[in-house]
Amino acid sequence: MIYLQLARAVLDAQRAALLEARAIGQYSSQSLRLAEEALDAYELRLTPRRSTSVCISRSTHACISRIIRGTDELRLPERLLRRSTQLLIGLFLFGFGVSLIVRGDLGAAPWDVLTLGIISHIPVSFGVVTISVSIIVLLCWIPLREKPGIGTLLNAVLIGPSADVGFLVLPETTELWLRILYLVLGVVLIGVASGLYIGARLGPGPRDGLMTGLHRVTKLPIWVTRTGLEATVLLIGWLLGGTVGFGTLFFVLAIGPLCQVFLPSSASRSRGTQTRRRRSRRTLRPHPLLGQPHRVLVVTEEDARPGR
Template sequence: MSSVRGRRLPRRIVQLLIGLFMYGIGIAFMVRGEIGAAPWDVLSQGIALHVPLSFGVITVLTSVVVLILWLPLRQKYGVGTILNALLVGPSADVGLLLIPVDQPLWLRIGFFVIGLFVLAAATGLYIGARFGPGPRDGLMTGLHARTGWPIWLVRTGLEIVVVAIGWALGGNVGIGTLAFALLVGPLCQFFMRIFDVKLPERAKAQEE
């Protein structure tokens, strides 16, 4: 079993890093779409309007705060969890520098669609690498474990709260926000099946 796990480790590391970079690029495409961002990105947008920090830096700081909230929930950090918190924000800033602003509506819709698919594929890559959940996913599962509330209810509640705060601060809420909420789950599930790295059961349990 250990030999199988060892042979797959390089692939898992590469898959994790590519997934985290792509995740930030997907966020950047959706933000540049300007038709409504994903809930946590609405929050980062809103905060960015009030502090002299980039979108990516705020994303990192928000992730750190979320990880602090893991402590009373007794969630365990993985290597992927920490790297997610540290790398997604900078890659989003790279994407925001490269993707042009103030484009025609048809192109902005295209940006959003590209971003949604890139983000979903990236989610499949980094979760499929089995190095631990992202900060926000861990908060969701931790609250589910501690409260007994259904996953969908916890996720919906969290996202309503962050969207409301982000919108109050000036973040971009629109049809894209609704489209993200409806489509991201099925898309992520599809890509997770494609990119899941099969591990021996004992090794898999240790990773989780």
Template structure:
């Protein structure tokens, strides 16, 4: 249990830091972060606060699909946003192409490792993952279709509001799954009461 709790807290904190690196790269944010960026252009709130508010709204959408949050779900919803704001305090904006590429690469690796840590702690999915899996069960549609529809929707809405969509958005979509699977193999905590988690397709975005 101490290892699980530590992994959850460290993983959630590093997840927000990874988001900050990717956003600072300027190459394009992850799908849900494009939405957050777009919203921040129209309200006097920080990126982290908007992230937390969006997480709360997503959790409300769990009610009609009968999803039940775990401790990790609540921690994720409350702490990812503030940790992203902490990251923005010390991570510079990428100016040159090499700086942008470096910031993006660091962010993607940090976020993927963080995902492996908090999912591997077995305290429940993040708000956005829970929405995806809940819709998958209720609608009886393949999970990749549900995820694609959700992420295309939030990207389009975020882009329309002024969020940054670019090559980084595409690279994130292509690379984050395999990277998260790799780190989940490293950080998954064995549990005697059930088998280790599957290393099949892994979704992220909290």
């Protein structure tokens, strides 16, 4: 019974990592779909009543292996310390990037438009509203049965104060060229910060978790869920008086590619992971808890050709 509980807990962590990878576009849609099918095969392995037979490609097996190894790496104290440091730096830079965009006053990100709309009616700081919105979003995780990590909680309480620090440091300006510079630097900085805190893999942000939870419950494509959620938030913020403009469109179009660029360089990997990548293709090891599904056949593209 304890074995099954531990195995299912690891499987849930793998599915959460897969949803996060889908949300940020880390792998192709086909690879993610095959990886999800492979996870389903692992889940069937936990059911003692039936035997599982599945055929997966070598690239899919490697993708699942990376997800599994990522769960193991979190147990190493030195890895956890480095990931925690990376997470804290990323969250501070994220908040500072938000303050740059808001100071530019050319249009904010959708969630920041909501925050600006709220503070136009309530005399509190930007950081306080950001924390309050994050807590409300985390409460929405309860019916979705999402599980927060330490990175989730730190995201909720640190980005707002970091933005307030940025507002204290950055002067207001009416010069158009300086406002554009604020906007561009802010978007780039948020892209770098997103790569850092997502690469730390200590839990998704509250808003990202809400998106992936809705995706899992509604079965809608991830892009539909994300677009619908942010469009709703943007509309509410605009109706409340938040700043919508060219900067909003620039953020929406640029943040995805920037995260794609900065995430691979920020993702934490252990020496063991790098060593295993250099090994022979036939030395891929299963997870010690889950093992390998019964009669798993790993084939290459050449083996899968018709007539073979």
